[in-house]
Amino acid sequence: MKKKNKKVNAAILIIGNEILSGRTQDRNIAFISNWLNSNCGISVNEVRIIPDVEKKIIESVKVLSKKFNYVFTTGGIGPTHDDITAQSISKAFRLKYDYHKEAYKILENYYGQNKFNDGRKKMAKMPVGSKLIYNPSSAAPGFITKNVLSLPGVPSILNSMIDNCKKYLIKGSKVHSKTLNLFTVESNISKKLGIIQNKYKKSVDIGSYPFFRLGKIGVSLVSRSTSKAKLKEVNKEIFKLIRSKNIKLLKV
Amino acid sequence: MKKKNKKVNAAILIIGNEILSGRTQDRNIAFISNWLNSNCGISVNEVRIIPDVEKKIIESVKVLSKKFNYVFTTGGIGPTHDDITAQSISKAFRLKYDYHKEAYKILENYYGQNKFNDGRKKMAKMPVGSKLIYNPSSAAPGFITKNVLSLPGVPSILNSMIDNCKKYLIKGSKVHSKTLNLFTVESNISKKLGIIQNKYKKSVDIGSYPFFRLGKIGVSLVSRSTSKAKLKEVNKEIFKLIRSKNIKLLKV
Numbered sequence: 001m002k003k004k005n006k007k008v009n010a011a012i013l014i015i016g017n018e019i020l021s022g023r024t025q026d027r028n029i030a031f032i033s034n035w036l037n038s039n040c041g042i043s044v045n046e047v048r049i050i051p052d053v054e055k056k057i058i059e060s061v062k063v064l065s066k067k068f069n070y071v072f073t074t075g076g077i078g079p080t081h082d083d084i085t086a087q088s089i090s091k092a093f094r095l096k097y098d099y100h101k102e103a104y105k106i107l108e109n110y111y112g113q114n115k116f117n118d119g120r121k122k123m124a125k126m127p128v129g130s131k132l133i134y135n136p137s138s139a140a141p142g143f144i145t146k147n148v149l150s151l152p153g154v155p156s157i158l159n160s161m162i163d164n165c166k167k168y169l170i171k172g173s174k175v176h177s178k179t180l181n182l183f184t185v186e187s188n189i190s191k192k193l194g195i196i197q198n199k200y201k202k203s204v205d206i207g208s209y210p211f212f213r214l215g216k217i218g219v220s221l222v223s224r225s226t227s228k229a230k231l232k233e234v235n236k237e238i239f240k241l242i243r244s245k246n247i248k249l250l251k252v
Numbered sequence: 253m254k255k256k257n258k259k260v261n262a263a264i265l266i267i268g269n270e271i272l273s274g275r276t277q278d279r280n281i282a283f284i285s286n287w288l289n290s291n292c293g294i295s296v297n298e299v300r301i302i303p304d305v306e307k308k309i310i311e312s313v314k315v316l317s318k319k320f321n322y323v324f325t326t327g328g329i330g331p332t333h334d335d336i337t338a339q340s341i342s343k344a345f346r347l348k349y350d351y352h353k354e355a356y357k358i359l360e361n362y363y364g365q366n367k368f369n370d371g372r373k374k375m376a377k378m379p380v381g382s383k384l385i386y387n388p389s390s391a392a393p394g395f396i397t398k399n400v401l402s403l404p405g406v407p408s409i410l411n412s413m414i415d416n417c418k419k420y421l422i423k424g425s426k427v428h429s430k431t432l433n434l435f436t437v438e439s440n441i442s443k444k445l446g447i448i449q450n451k452y453k454k455s456v457d458i459g460s461y462p463f464f465r466l467g468k469i470g471v472s473l474v475s476r477s478t479s480k481a482k483l484k485e486v487n488k489e490i491f492k493l494i495r496s497k498n499i500k501l502l503k504v
Contacts, residue, residue, distance in 0.1 A: 014299075016459075017457060017459050017476070018459055018461055018474065019281070019282075019299075020285060020295075020296050020297065020298075020299065021285055021286075021289065021295070021296070021427075021429075021476065022281070022282040022283070022284075022285030022286035022289070022296070023282075023429070023474065024282075024461070025279075025282045026278070026281065026282075027277075029271070029274070029278065029301070030271075030274040030275075030276075030277045030278075031274070032274075033272060033273055033274030034273075034274035037273065037274070043272075043273070044272050044273070044274070045272065045303060046272075046300065046301065046302055046303075046308075047266075047271075047272065047299075047300065047301035048298065048299065048300050048301075049281070049298065049299035049300075050298055051297060051298075052459070056298075078438050078460070078462065079438045079439040079442045080438050080441075080442040080445060080446065080460040081442065081445060081446035081449045081450070081458070081460075082449075082458070082459055082460055117439055117440075117443075118442075118443055119438065119439035119440075119442030119443060120439045122442075153461075154462055156464070175273075177273075177275070186330050186331045186332050186371065187331040187369055187371030187372045188369075188371075189332075190331045190332040190333065190370075190371030190374075191369075191370055191371060193332060193333060194332065194333035197333045197334075198333070205269060206333075206334070207268075207269050207270055207304070207334055208330070208332040208333075208334055208335075209270055209276070209405075210330065210406055212408070222270065222275060224269070224273065
């Protein structure tokens, strides 16, 4: 029983001017969060997006690694001048920043000795004591330093690596969810919904999100809980509310 | 001359379990950031995504409103139990949370007296002293409290309201950018690029982002600066680097 209610959480730290400036639409947050919940029962409780600035990275890594069980960083582990994630994490934890022997070998093999230039060698440098997160698509590994897992920013490469994080993570209880799409407006149900939420405040989170579909206004009600039984109870109550107000459901 | 280098910055605070859980892909960050830079010369320097939890909202509003010229919050200003942005901002600034007369009138007119229920009335409550951000699509206004501007989470509604923020914002210098797409790998140019960046570190930010297009690997180099002249200089140097390495450009 105890294991069933084990809460494990994480934060995501997106390092990159290109996301902050709006030039690039982030796709890693939703991917990592969904993956963590489905595969490891870990909930993402905070996300920060910060620029490629050493001071900001150090500060964010310090704060988030203390507050959450895990921190996932994305971006800044390539070969160019703006790739400063590894150095910054070293400084945050006061660890030496040096070549990781295995990472060096992986990259040397991948590029061949002749093409293993300084930029590429840089990708083998990381905080001393880090363990590797293997990269099946472009060789350059990610790494885990204490409770901080560092991944690249390119979504296709990140996606190919994420399963290799699993062995470093303690599993929590998966959060189950149930979505009901109602053809009504939020204010029509807000009062009774608040009463239901209050009754189940310790076990279920109910979110209410307006949508526009098929030319009509609607509300998605998303209930989330680690307990399937409590989720069922809440949805029974929501169904009662729906029937009492004669609200139609959108079948999906 | 002085006005040309005026730096005005902002943070975005996304309030919403649905973004954190990965259920919903955020679209507001890139939109707000692009809008702020193009229309007001304001740079977004940090983004946080947090759950619908009062304590977290209060803490984040306090920290970010001190660190940045403006904070834009999205989400949590609707009629349901999970909409707690207005109350939380009131607490963060120790302001009374009460009906805003004009907001109340707007909503009463919009819904008609008979349909103006408690949930809808709630949308007229905000920190005392706040000014309204008008909403041309669904009436319920956003509001500005000190330097914190609160907008809804639904992208289409947010987009329709954003121009009404303009009158509350001090303008900064627009950041201009120039993108070059090179058919090469980052490590081929990283050393010389680092030298160029170092030479212009005070005036230009150069970002380097790998891409995959037309079956080939490439790098997008994005230079950003408030000075068009410095941007031109940097791009001249990058062109020199490109020619010396015989790198092809992707024309877009």
